[in-house]
Amino acid sequence: MLFSSTTFLFVFLSLVLACYFAVPRFLKNAVLLVFSLVFYAWGEPVYVFLMLGSITVAYLTGLFCDKQKHSGRTALISVIAAVVWNLGLLLFFKYTNFFIENANSLMHMNISPFKDLKLPIGISFYSFQTLSYVIDVYRGGVKSQRNFLNLATYVTLFPQLIAGPIVRYQTIEEQLVNRRESLQQFSRGVKRFAVGLGKKVILANNIGALFSEISAAPQAEMSVCASWLGIIAYTFQIYFDFSGYSDMAIGLGKMFGFDFLENFNYPYISDSITEFWRRWHISLSSWFRDYVYIPLGGNRKGKVRQCVNIMIVWFLTGFWHGANWNFMMWGVYFGIILLCEKLFLLAFLKKLPRIIRHIYALLLIVIGWGIFAFEDTSALLRNLKNMFGLGGLPLWNGGSDKFWLMQNAILFVILIIASLPLFKKLGEVLTVKLPTAYGCVIEPACTAFLLIVSIAYLAGNSFNPFLYFRF
Amino acid sequence: MENKHRRAADIVMIAVFVIIIFGFALALIIKSDRDFSEMENRNLAQKPELSWSSIKSGDFSDGLESYISDQLFAKDALVTLKTDFDRLLGKSYQNGVYLIKDSDGRLRYVQKYTEDREQIRENAECLNDLADKLSIPVDMILVPNVSAYTLDKLPAGADCNDQKKSVEYVGSILSDKIGFYPMTETLAASYEQNYYLTDHHWTSWGAALAAEDYLRRSGQLAADGAVNKEPSETVKDFYGTLYSKAPSAFADPDVLEIGSSCGVAEIEWVAEGKSGDNLIERSFLEKKDKYAAFLGGNFAQVRIRTGREGEKVLILKDSYANAAVQYLTEQYSEITMIDLRYYRMQERSVSELCEDYGVDRVIMLYNMDFINEDRNFVWLS
Known part of the structure; x- marks a missing residue:
């Protein structure tokens, strides 16, 4: 089930809230678990058992890793088994067909792919969560969870189940057993959820329609400007879609008394790619940092080793986003840029004026999305050629490109403003200057506005894609 | 505190x-x-x-x-909100429809037109073939849609083709056996009156102008002869099909006019086995799609005996003809309307029908968009 659907808003959410706040404390996690399973099973019931299997493996591993009771050897074996299980599932469901297809075409083999193998939704997110749990328990970072129900609630927690953020066990370990829902937290959750829904439904879907229209346009109607317009549209779409989902997740979490960590921090204001990756999908990059980069030795084993480690991490980051060449290229692309920045570019950039650094970063980010957005390699290459004037296109054709730009000009302005922390700062100022009016009137009115307009867009059955089915 | x-x-x-x-x-x-x-x-x-x-x-x-x-x-209210929010964002093209302003500031819906010469040629050839088989006069009334007159008002860069050119193209490939009566000029003056604001059809006024112009130019009516364009009744609050594609709270409803000669001796919906004595199916006047009140919508074969003197005609038609026929009842004694989308030739071909009914003249009455898109003309051959 998707957050941006009327079924979620008016059936699922109202039911889960009503049940959650009706039951006594000791049943609250059970309510969350049951609803989360229904949420997950919606439309694709069988894969629930796969997820329950992963939870069981994580649970048992947690018990075996308890070093006071078991020898280090048992713990090691069980944690290895858990890692193999999780990565095995991920590899099997997500990458098998990719490997088969490439083996067939590269080595002229003739293995038939698994036609009915559908990717279980959210598997990349919950696999990483259970992995972080077992590794942390093994390392002694967190205590194992004795209560299966609590662990299952953690993994399945519907707000973050299908599109992140990757909530680590240590973040909500305490909250799983000891949380207090409050009016304040619920109201913050409402605000956050409305903002996220608005970002997804009003902004991302709207500009996403432009991207899909431009990318479907015949070459004859394209121009250099149109191809940039398309990829800039995608740049906004992916940010508002993804961060909107994270906002909705964080907001829903708050309604139930959970505090997740932030996942996005205005990434498009970055001055370098290094900064961009500290602001974009924070839960993923910190996961790779803590569970891949640092265990590989990080920067502690010399410059060469560090460079290799960075490339490994970014190759994997790219590949995590989907079983396709373009995602790998996208990861490697950022790996190379980050490496350059680390080795010499950042020092050089520091001498330049801020605006130049900003343009530098944005340009590389947008080009990056140009790689990310196209799974079909020939479409990807065509688009890159078009962007850089190698596609034999006019710079501007004054027809379709003018139409696309003019029809979306106001939307682009709104998207730019919404990418900056302006509203946040305005809110902070108003909270101080007009505490009552802002809190009791302006904020609720804006929230109501966002909710109603989002519902209007959902009612109109407008363009509403789910971008993470490949993750 | x-x-x-x-x-x-x-x-x-x-x-x-x-x-x-x-x-x-x-x-x-x-x-x-x-x-x-x-x-x-x-x-x-x-x-x-x-x-x-x-x-x-x-x-x-x-x-x-x-x-x-x-x-x-x-x-419905939410979808309206969405349309207007999109308009606020500057999107004047939604769901295949341009939302523009008339000279009096009212909102007008204009359907996007993308010319398909291939299809136009195919359709025209089918009509030519039919004309070749007939030994009676064959006329073609071709009606442009409103976009022909609003190209300069569409949003910047809009990719809407010029219907005037399509109409000319049809004229250039139509056989000499067909008398060609394009309505481009006729409907150009004060076109805003001739097309509905919220619907893809022409108004009764537009249809009356075209009927009169056709009858005069073809010599069936004296040069100073006129059809009675005065409405006998006006029906308010008509929100047409284009409105439904992008319902705006700021749209003004249309007024549907009913001509004064809708009463006839007999009207028969042949395949449906139904008959009556008025062109207007009043039940639709209470519903949303009021245009369907003309003849009750589109049917394979409708036969009208007007009870007046005159030729017997057969009209090959689309839904534009439904509003026009009320202005032809004074002129002809018998009108047979054939809609090729529903009429199949298993029983009788069009030329056989002409013979059996003793038809004096065939009139093809189509709007440009229909000739551009419809794929049922092949049934003629």
Whole structure:
């Protein structure tokens, strides 16, 4: 089930809230678990058992890793088994067909792919969560969870189940057993959820329609400007879609008394790619940092080793986003840029004026999305050629490109403003200057506005894609 | 004091959320389900059946989703809000329709037109073939759609082709046996009166002008002869099919006019086995799609005996002709209307019909968009 659907808003959410706040404390996690399973099973019931299997493996591993009771050897074996299980599932469901297809075409083999193998939704997110749990328990970072129900609630927690953020066990370990829902937290959750829904439904879907229209346009109607317009549209779409989902997740979490960590921090204001990756999908990059980069030795084993480690991490980051060449290229692309920045570019950039650094970063980010957005390699290459004037296109054709730009000009302005922390700062100022009016009137009115307009867009059955089915 | 304010603000915020989310949820339960949406012109999804097999197959989840989406409280109002919010964002092209302003500031819906020369040629050739087989006069009345006159008013860069050129193209490939009567010039002056604001059809006024012009130019009416264009009745609050594609709260409804010569000796819907004595099917005047009041919509074969003197004609038609026929009843004694979308030639071909009915003249009455898109002309050959 998707957050941006009327079924979620008016059936699922109202039911889960009503049940959650009706039951006594000791049943609250059970309510969350049951609803989360229904949420997950919606439309694709069988894969629930796969997820329950992963939870069981994580649970048992947690018990075996308890070093006071078991020898280090048992713990090691069980944690290895858990890692193999999780990565095995991920590899099997997500990458098998990719490997088969490439083996067939590269080595002229003739293995038939698994036609009915559908990717279980959210598997990349919950696999990483259970992995972080077992590794942390093994390392002694967190205590194992004795209560299966609590662990299952953690993994399945519907707000973050299908599109992140990757909530680590240590973040909500305490909250799983000891949380207090409050009016304040619920109201913050409402605000956050409305903002996220608005970002997804009003902004991302709207500009996403432009991207899909431009990318479907015949070459004859394209121009250099149109191809940039398309990829800039995608740049906004992916940010508002993804961060909107994270906002909705964080907001829903708050309604139930959970505090997740932030996942996005205005990434498009970055001055370098290094900064961009500290602001974009924070839960993923910190996961790779803590569970891949640092265990590989990080920067502690010399410059060469560090460079290799960075490339490994970014190759994997790219590949995590989907079983396709373009995602790998996208990861490697950022790996190379980050490496350059680390080795010499950042020092050089520091001498330049801020605006130049900003343009530098944005340009590389947008080009990056140009790689990310196209799974079909020939479409990807065509688009890159078009962007850089190698596609034999006019710079501007004054027809379709003018139409696309003019029809979306106001939307682009709104998207730019919404990418900056302006509203946040305005809110902070108003909270101080007009505490009552802002809190009791302006904020609720804006929230109501966002909710109603989002519902209007959902009612109109407008363009509403789910971008993470490949993750 | 601070804390008290904070608390009040939290309560207001939560109230907003609860009212909206639970309000819609409750409305779904309380409100009785609609069977049909006039706005969307389709049947709406009903409650899905809850059973183990429907859950397992995914029918239940799909069914529930369509049910909730279709039966959503205040759905039409919400879709209107969406249209106007999109307009606020500067989107004057939505769902295949341009939303422009008339000279008097009223909102006008204009359908996008993309010329398909291949299809036009094919269709024209079918009509040529028919004309070749007939030994009676054959005329073609070709009506441009409103976009022919609004190209300069469309949003910047709009990719809408020029219908005037398409009309000229049809004229250039039509056989000499067909008298060609393009209505481009006739409807150009004060075109805003000749087409509905919210519907893709022409108004009765536009149809009357065209009928008169055709009869004069073809010599069936004296050069100073006139058809009676005065309406006998006007029907308000007509929101047409284009409005339904992008319903705006700022759209003005159209007024539908009924001509004074709609009463006839007999009108017969042949395949339906139904007959009457008036061109107007009054029940539609109460419904949303009021244009369907003309002849009750489109049918394979409608025969009209006007009870007046004159030629017997056969009209090959689309829905534009439905509004025009009320201005032809004074001129002809018998009018047979054939809609090729529904009429199949198994029984009798058009030339056989002409012979059997003793038809004196064949009139092809089509709008440009129809010739550009329709794929049923092949039934003629």
